[in-house]
Amino acid sequence: MTDAYRLENINVSLQQKDILSIDHLVIKAEQCTTLFGNNGAGKSTLLKLLAFTHRPTRGDISLFSQTVSWPLTPQQRKRIAFVEQHPFLLPGTVYDNIKLALSLQNIPASQHHALIKKALEETHTAHLLKQNTQTLSGGELKRVAIARAIAYQPDILLLDEPFSHLDIDHIEALETLIKSFSQTTGKTVILSTHNHLQGTALSQSTINLVAGKVTSAPLENRFSGYLRQQQFFTEKLVIETTSNLDRAQQLAIDPKQIIISNQPLESSMQNCFSGQIIFISEQATTCRLIVDCKEQFHATISLESLNTLKLQLGSQVYLSFKSSSVLVF
């Protein structure tokens, strides 16, 4: 499998503040990749870079193993389609918008009719053909923008929060569309979402973004703070780590690495905090807990342990984890 994108030493900063900082990132072609991250994590910025509508402050991006120089060649442009979180449609009708995209991509006029029809059918927007874009609802606008993007048959489809503003029927239809698009030979989809379940179900690989950085860390149990001599200071707690990365500002702990007990444990684990269970949710074979020990920790335990330990909402418990299971970045 080839690489759709390869990013090296990318930095995007605005007024001296780093918005995105990626040392190395490869996004595979011919599959669906999901970008996860909270608001402000840099998902949209990364997508704009991948769409080549914004230039990084520094760094290189290659597209299908070709180094990209500005402006892009028409062939490179035609391979990429980008649908922003709040897409912009030009004044005029839906038809005008898609027709314009096809003309700008130098697609012969003789093919326009068939391509417009196909794109509108795939996005269930055929009835909107002659409608003025000013009169579209939020969801319709989004679907039309997707129709406009896929009309010129790009190889890469970039979607920023594609499911926001859509009702359940259209979310399902869009999921089907994304699946069938990404399963077509040679097609790549990269989408951003903060909905973990949806993203994981659709994609073969995921990229986690935290505060403008790509991380392999889980997105739960994440705390901001600073590191001094292997101790990480959050606002309210001091967590022992094994890291010497002094510029680190984030810490994450895999919920599966947290051990819950009724009594303080005498063990090699350096981190032990007492707290109160404030949330319990049972899933198939596991159980998720949120324990409040000044900071809130998510922990995953088995249903069996839940029963053995007789855990209930409000129970006082101890949670422990190894300093080596803490990720700092």
Add this chain to the structure above:
Amino acid sequence: MDYFTHSLAGAIGLLASFDPAIYQIVLTSILISLTASIIAALLAIPSGVAMALNQFRGKAFAQHLLNTLMAMPTVVIGLLLYGLFSRQGPLGPLGILYTPTAVIIAETVLIFPIMMNLAITAVNSADSRLVPTLISLGARPIPLAIQVIRATRYAMFAAVITGFGRAIGEVGAAMMLGGNIAGSTRTMTTAIALETSKGEFQLGLALGLILLLFAFVLNMSLSLLNRSNYD
């Protein structure tokens, strides 16, 4: 006050009588201002769009220069062009001093910075997603500029109307370069200046009324354009 009402009645009478001399002056004014506006628009809108869409060294300086040109007194433009077109001037042999052409050139020079500035503002105040969207849809520089002008057409038209309004009401450069020659370069503004100094207050007032009417119609169309801009 009696003098004023009496003159006003006389002025309205003059307009109602369809005096060909008056309408000749109005027509000259319109022709000169319209030609100047069209030429200035053809130059200023593409330049404004190009400047707004591109980042280049010295852009801030160019913007300052443009603002300075906008504030330049019209008699100074008249003076400089007079120097160029007068018999001893570098362009003297063309013999265009005291012709409508000279006035058109002066008005064009006068309103170009205004139109260009408004064109820049039009692009800068367009939806911030417009340009990235067009670029991602594959727009190369020229098609991009065309689509940006299309999307901001109301604001661009408003720029042209503003320029036309400025040209038709201008007196200093028109007087210095046109010479207020009846039937050739006598515009409404230069005629008002002349007739008033001759004591023909009624005729001046009649032309003034027409100028006011123009100002009213132009402003009205500007506010209509503004409204359709936001619909």
